[in-house]
Amino acid sequence: MKTVISSWLLFRLLFQPTAVFEELSDTRPEPHSVFFKFVVWLAVIPPVFAYIGASNFGWRLGAAEPLFMPPGELILVSIAYFFALLFAFVSTAVVAQWMATTYGARHSLGIHFALVTIIAAPLVVGSTIHLFPHVFLNIVVFIPALMWSMYLLYRGLPIVLKISPERGMLMASALIGYLLVAAVSFLGLTVALWGQGIGPSIGV
Amino acid sequence: MLDAVEAIEGEHYFDRVVTALVMFSVIWAVLGMAVGVYVAAELIWPTLDFGQPWLSFGRLRPLHTNVVIFGFGVSALMGTAFYSVQRTSHVPLFAPRLAWFCFCAWQIAVLLGGLSLLAGWTSSKEYAELEWPFDIAITIVWVCFAIVFFGTIAKRRIKPIYVSNWFYGGLIIVIAMLHIVNSLAIPVTISKSYSLFAGAPDAIVQWWYGHNAVGFLLTGGFLGMMYYFLPKQADRPIWSYRLSIVAFWAFTYSYIWAGPHHLHYSSIPDWVQSLAVVMSLILLAPSWATMINGIMTVSSASQKLRTDPALKFIVLSLAFYGLATFEGPMMAIKSVNVVSHYTDWTIGHVHSGALGWNALITFGTFYFLVPRLVGTALYSVRLANIHFWMALAGTMLYVLAMWGAGVSQGLLWLSLDEIGELSFSFKDIMASMPPYYALRFVAGLVFLLGAVLMTYNLYMTIRGRRTIHVRPPAVMSHQI
Numbered sequence: 258m259k260t261v262i263s264s265w266l267l268f269r270l271l272f273q274p275t276a277v278f279e280e281l282s283d284t285r286p287e288p289h290s291v292f293f294k295f296v297v298w299l300a301v302i303p304p305v306f307a308y309i310g311a312s313n314f315g316w317r318l319g320a321a322e323p324l325f326m327p328p329g330e331l332i333l334v335s336i337a338y339f340f341a342l343l344f345a346f347v348s349t350a351v352v353a354q355w356m357a358t359t360y361g362a363r364h365s366l367g368i369h370f371a372l373v374t375i376i377a378a379p380l381v382v383g384s385t386i387h388l389f390p391h392v393f394l395n396i397v398v399f400i401p402a403l404m405w406s407m408y409l410l411y412r413g414l415p416i417v418l419k420i421s422p423e424r425g426m427l428m429a430s431a432l433i434g435y436l437l438v439a440a441v442s443f444l445g446l447t448v449a450l451w452g453q454g455i456g457p458s459i460g461v
Numbered sequence: 462m463l464d465a466v467e468a469i470e471g472e473h474y475f476d477r478v479v480t481a482l483v484m485f486s487v488i489w490a491v492l493g494m495a496v497g498v499y500v501a502a503e504l505i506w507p508t509l510d511f512g513q514p515w516l517s518f519g520r521l522r523p524l525h526t527n528v529v530i531f532g533f534g535v536s537a538l539m540g541t542a543f544y545s546v547q548r549t550s551h552v553p554l555f556a557p558r559l560a561w562f563c564f565c566a567w568q569i570a571v572l573l574g575g576l577s578l579l580a581g582w583t584s585s586k587e588y589a590e591l592e593w594p595f596d597i598a599i600t601i602v603w604v605c606f607a608i609v610f611f612g613t614i615a616k617r618r619i620k621p622i623y624v625s626n627w628f629y630g631g632l633i634i635v636i637a638m639l640h641i642v643n644s645l646a647i648p649v650t651i652s653k654s655y656s657l658f659a660g661a662p663d664a665i666v667q668w669w670y671g672h673n674a675v676g677f678l679l680t681g682g683f684l685g686m687m688y689y690f691l692p693k694q695a696d697r698p699i700w701s702y703r704l705s706i707v708a709f710w711a712f713t714y715s716y717i718w719a720g721p722h723h724l725h726y727s728s729i730p731d732w733v734q735s736l737a738v739v740m741s742l743i744l745l746a747p748s749w750a751t752m753i754n755g756i757m758t759v760s761s762a763s764q765k766l767r768t769d770p771a772l773k774f775i776v777l778s779l780a781f782y783g784l785a786t787f788e789g790p791m792m793a794i795k796s797v798n799v800v801s802h803y804t805d806w807t808i809g810h811v812h813s814g815a816l817g818w819n820a821l822i823t824f825g826t827f828y829f830l831v832p833r834l835v836g837t838a839l840y841s842v843r844l845a846n847i848h849f850w851m852a853l854a855g856t857m858l859y860v861l862a863m864w865g866a867g868v869s870q871g872l873l874w875l876s877l878d879e880i881g882e883l884s885f886s887f888k889d890i891m892a893s894m895p896p897y898y899a900l901r902f903v904a905g906l907v908f909l910l911g912a913v914l915m916t917y918n919l920y921m922t923i924r925g926r927r928t929i930h931v932r933p934p935a936v937m938s939h940q941i
Contacts, residue, residue, distance in 0.1 A: 318869045319893030359760050393896045396865045400858065423763035427776055431756055434780030437813075438787045444864060445791040448800040448871065459875035460883070461799050 259284045262291065262371060267378055274409060277375070278416035286367040288350075295374050300342040303384035304335040310390040311335075316457075317391040324457055334456060345439060349373050352435050353428075360428040362418035372417050379405040407433070473930040474547045475557040478564050480834050480928045482540030483827060485568050487916050489532025490820070494912055496525040498905040504898045515579040523590040524578045529815070530588065530678070532571040537823045538682040539563060539606060542629040544830065545689040546613045549623035551933045555612030559605050566602045570595060582652040586667050588674055589643055593654040596644040603640065607633045618933070624705045628685030631713055635677040643670035661729050665721060672720035679819055680786075681712065684751055687775070690826045691755055694772045695762035700754050708754070711747035715740050722793035725802060734795070741793035748786035755779045770845035774825030777853060781817025788813065800871035805897070809863025816856040816908055824852065824915055831919050836929035840921035848911045848918070855908030859901055866897035 262284060270277045311331055315323030326334065350369040357364050383402025386395050410432065415425025452461045500521045503509045510516040547554055554560050574595045583590045591599070610633055614626060643666055646654035658666050692699050699705055718740035721733045756779055765772050788810050792801050801807060832839045839845060873893075876884040 318873055319896070359757070360763075392865055392869055396861060396897075396900070400861065403857070403861075404854075421763060423766040426766055426773070427760060427763050430776045430780050431760075433777075434752075434756075434783040437780060437784040441784060441788045441791065441864075444868065445788075445794070445797045448868065449794070449796045451872070452796045452799055457872060458877065459800070459872060460877040460881070461875060 262286050270375060270378060274412065278413040281371055281417045282419055285365060286371050288366045288370045291367060291370040291374060296346055296370065299374065299377060299381045300339055300346065302381050303342060303387055304338040306384050306387035307338060307390065308335040310388045314389055319393060326457065341443065346373055346377060348439065349436065353432055356428055356431055357418065360420055360424050362420045362428060368417060372414065375413060376406050376410045379409065472553050473932050475554040475560065476544065476834055476931065477928045478557065478560045479540045479544045481564050482536045483831060486533050486536035486540060487827065487919060489528055489536060489571065490912050491916055493525055493528030493533050494909045496521055496528060498902065498909050500525055501898065501902040501905050505895050505902060514581060520579055520581060523583065524575050526588060527578060527590065528571065528575055534679065534819060536567065538632065538686065539567065541686045541826060542610055545625050546610055546629065549626055549689065550613055550617030551619050552613060552616050554609060555616055556609050560609045563602055563605050563609060570598045570602060584654065586643065588671050592652055593646055593648045594651065600641060603637050607637065624702065624709065625685045625689035627709050628681050628688060632677050632682040632685065635673060639670045639673050643667060664724055664727065665729055668720040668723040672723060673717055676716035679814065683819055683822055686826055687755055687822055690829060691758055691775055694769060694775065694829050695759045695765055697758055697762050700757035704750055704754050708747040708750040715744045715747065719744055725795055725798045738793050738795060741790045745787065745790045749783065752779055752783045770842050770849065771825045771828035773849050774821045774828065778818050778821035778825065781813055781821065781856065785810065785814035785818055800875065801867060804867040804870040805863045806867025806871065809860050809867055812863065813860045816859060821852055827919060831922055834928050835923055835926040837922060837926060840918050844914055844918045848914045851907050851911030855904050855911060858904035858907065862897050862900035862904060866894055
């Protein structure tokens with residue numbers, strides 16, 4: 258069984274997702290190799306795009322002037338974004354591994370790292386839109402990216418983790434439940450930080 | 462013992478009233494959701510009211526909420542409660558004529574109540590807009606509902622009261638209490654009354670009602686549905702029966718305190734707000750205990766998904782139940798609420814529960830129930846599968862649109878300029894919202910079209926068929 262994942266795999270994912278899933282199902286990657294070869298780099302892309310976009314164009318919320326943050330604070334927010342993405346990635350992989358026992362799926366952490374990398378890839382592609390940080394535009398672009406991502410989750414999970422499509426459907430839905438909760442926690446935490454004076458200044 | 466067996470042989474469950482309630486629930490779902498889509502369109506194109514008061518947002522919005530909650534939701538709950546209480550008690554309904562009265566009177570109350578809202582009758586209390594004549598009618602129907610339900614439990618042939626009945630029973634008792642107290646008013650004319658409470662106490666009573674209507678109707682009632690229909694569909698006993706009972710009592714105890722979180726940063730006492738925050742956070746435990754119980758019950762029944770499209774809806778509804786019951790306590794925290802309050806984030810939260818949890822679990826239950834009521838297979842599994850993806854897409858789009866709109870609003874109307882004044886006027890902020898509202902309109906339309914597809918599917922399943930007679934099983938002597 259192979260332990261290394263080729264970098265081409267991510268690009269082939271665009272055109273031949275099923276072939277990629279099948280190849281992965283015969284692979285036993287090491288978590289640290291997936292993490293340092295793919296995850297760290299993928300997690301750098303959205304904050305870099307967001308930094309470039311926000312410093313050049315400012316965040317546009319639709320009403321009046323774009324919102325510019327001081328450069329120092331923008332760097333801090335972008336770094337926080339990077340770590341939040343890493344946390345989101347690792348926590349999702351660990352939760353998926355935890356769920357694997359219930360659904361009789363493969364249990365190695367490396368394969369869950371690889372699976373979450375694949376699911377996250379469309380979102381990283383979608384993050385290109387951070388270069389022009391208009392909130393509504395970002396949402397509109399992220400919707401097809403999310404649909405693509407969910408398609409990969411439902412289609413890929415049973416193949417990669419070697420379980421029946423029905424069990425895969427149940428596990429993918431449970432994972433969606435976790436991801437929804439994680440997304441809304443992220444939103445809540447961000448808003449609570451605004452109230453503490455971190456991020457855009459609001460009159461609280 | 463012989464007498465008892467003979468009596469069983471001559472009787473059957475009263476399911477015709479269940480079929481009728483399910484059919485009307487589906488009709489109200491389509492009507493209520495269509496009104497929702499229309500008001501969503503009005504927020505983008507305000508002239509859609511054509512200058513008619515009865516078509517204005519102010520009248521159509523309560524029509525949407527009332528038809529969906531009381532028409533679709535309560536009809537579904539009443540129907541499934543009548544269906545499951547017979548089967549978990551092994552006896553036919555107590556007072557079936559009274560059950561028919563509940564059905565007829567409830568549908569008339571929803572129809573006339575809806576028309577009264579269009580005519581401009583309103584108590585102006587959210588989710589309790591109907592005026593005093595309807596409040597009295599609702600009380601009478603509800604008491605009859607209680608008599609049929611608890612009467613059936615009283616004459617049950619097996620000793621334990623199954624957990625779904627605890628939740629349905631909680632729904633009936635608590636909603637009666639909330640409705641009666643919150644509707645106390647002094648009538649002035651046939652179409653107008655004034656609340657018995659004044660000022661801040663009125664607001665506290667209103668949100669004690671409002672939040673617990675969400676709690677015991679939209680959560681507790683539908684949990685009753687889940688606890689009966691999920692194990693049935695999965696063909697497995699509930700994962701942990703003990704956990705379900707513990708969760709029921711924890712849920713009942715903690716929910717009732719959480720209402721004042723709707724009134725953060727208002728003129729109600731600060732300690733009442735803080736208490737609501739604490740109890741809202743505690744509420745997460747029983748809510749998630751139930752979610753875990755549901756997910757674990759279904760986890761070993763994956764082969765059922767091959768043949769039964771209904772189970773998918775219930776599985777996904779549990780994911781959205783998890784989201785909504787986490788998001789609620791989070792939004793009750795004052796430092797989050799300061800941004801989220803009075804924004805569309807709240808509307809998104811409500812719909813992640815209403816579409817993702819209530820509607821999906823009800824759709825799943827109907828796809829399971831209707832073919833069994835008329836003794837046939839579902840007309841089209843393919844249409845049900847298409848409906849599933851439309852419902853998921855509609856809900857996700859809706860939630861995303863409202864998260865974007867809500868967080869933008871929260872940020873914009875708290876923004877201050879250099880001299881400490883508000884940077885943006887309310888009008889400026891609302892003028893930037895149409896793109897989000899257009900997205901929400903599309904989301905609602907997709908969800909509604911899915912419901913129309915279900916209506917056609919269920920109609921073709923029922924068409925030309927009668928509700929079949931099902932007999933209670935023979936009862937063992939030790940169970941009597």
